[in-house]
Amino acid sequence: MELSKTRQQEQDSNPREKFIMAARRHKILSNKCSRCGHLMLVTVYYCEKCFSHKFESNELEGTGKVVTYTIQAVAPEGFEDAGSYAWVVFSVDGTDFNVSGFLPGVTSASDLPLGSRVRVLDYHPKHGLTLQKV
Template sequence: MSVKEQFIENVKEGKVLTHKCTSCGLLHLSNVYYCEKCGSKGFEDSILAGVGSIATYTIITVAPAGFEKYTPYAFVILQLDDTNLRISGFMSGITTPADLPVGTRAKIVDFDERGIIIEKQ
């Protein structure tokens, strides 16, 4: 199974596949060759709970081609708990900023043609 396939399978279970530097412990979302902190080439897989707080978002009311049936929605950035990592995804039904204050608790719940699906906790 490819890294992409492993990542998607974990997301469908509400988890995030990361790569942890075996030298300094820094977590990376992408498949990297060198640690951005210490330069090490050693990594191990680390699975995180896909839970955190909304760091920022954009509400989409006029969607690009192929996404019209999902509007309105928010493209959100989720700050994963207890990490330096942020991950982006889609949250349905968000029409105004009052619907999604920054800091709202949220979780990854699925992956589909839009990408990562995030819901409020």
């Protein structure tokens, strides 16, 4: 079997690394099912809807609306200076794709009404996506 050059390049960086590189550019890398168009995390290996494992890489703007969140009073390691924070699930603009991330500086529900707009700011090696309010 011969690998095309593109496939070889894709295999050079794993899905998680590619996801992180996209997050640093404020984007969300997802996989789009070639058969049914369902969007999934890049770490998912087959389509949750039709079980196909043929995907196209699909880069989304890292902006969306808060669907739900949990406020934590004690910040995790690496975020001690962030004070309280929220673990946020947000719906990515233009999709029904939900992604979760970390939003520093949220102390009460009034800081973050549901439907607030957030965007991907960065990727933290331990905690995942870092968000900011927009």
